[in-house]
Amino acid sequence: MSEVTSPEPGTAPEPSVLYGVPLSDSRGQRVLHPTRDGYIALLRTLLDETFTMCADLTAVDYLLHMGRALPEGIAAERFEVVVNLLSIERRERIRLRVQVPESDASIASAFDLYPGAEAMEREVFDMFGIAFTDHPDLTRILMPEDWEGHPLRKDDDPSRIPVQFTADFSKRASS
Template sequence: MVMTDNNRAVIKLKEKFSSSILDVKEFRGEVTVTVKKEDIISVCKCLKEELRYDMLTDVTAVDYLGQDPRFMVVYNLYSIPNKDRLRLKAPVGEENVEIESVACLWNSADWLERETYDLFGIVFANHPDLRRILMTDDWVGHPLRKDYPLQGPGREPYKGRLS
């Protein structure tokens, strides 16, 4: 196997955070590392400061309704000096829908975490300004959750013809 920067990142993370890593997968050259949510700040700090993942390109979530944990928070990172990508995931349970904000490490996390909060209802602890960003302040619910009503909150289903 060719030693890529992704492999170096995984080796370093396994050395430093062996008890935090839940899973490592590689598919078509893309590496995904799943870590415990309690360790997200320390893992991200290592990725930024030691492994030079200096750009957070996206934060989002996936709703696995009916599974435990229900949510997976997904971070897409990029290292400009190494020209390398890494996906980091952290499971978040339905009973405590909270994870630490990484806005203290990457400024780009600010609006990305607000969007994830707005659409999935995941609370980012210690976020500098966690409030809705897409939906109005009086909006009920979080539209990207799989149990969100298809017609929106309090709306009647469409009864006309679709074609």
């Protein structure tokens, strides 16, 4: 019968650092916030720390929610690449959130360290238009090749897709 409580605003978590990178806690899960330049180096460290599996790689477009909570010193950018790593040996998970600016939407590919990230990076490229440098095959994976735009971006307009309706919806909206 507990009431749902949202975390009190203003109680910033203790600034902590792990592997030289700001660490935060999200509902009991460890989250690292590397910079874009330090991303691959951190992955290499974590790979040596038995995080041998890249369980998930995805991205979020924070265009409509720029005021999200981030540890001190991390400037919020429009895109965020989210990587979930798994250590089978230690039975642990860790999450990486890398800020990617809109002006230069690109990040290094994790393919050389985690070959399993290949399809997931292609999906992020397809859906968000974030380019992964040195990716072996950066093409669209889910959408058709001649698709314009990146569907999961918040400013992607689904209504621009031509459909075969004959009704004039603009008239109905104005009346």
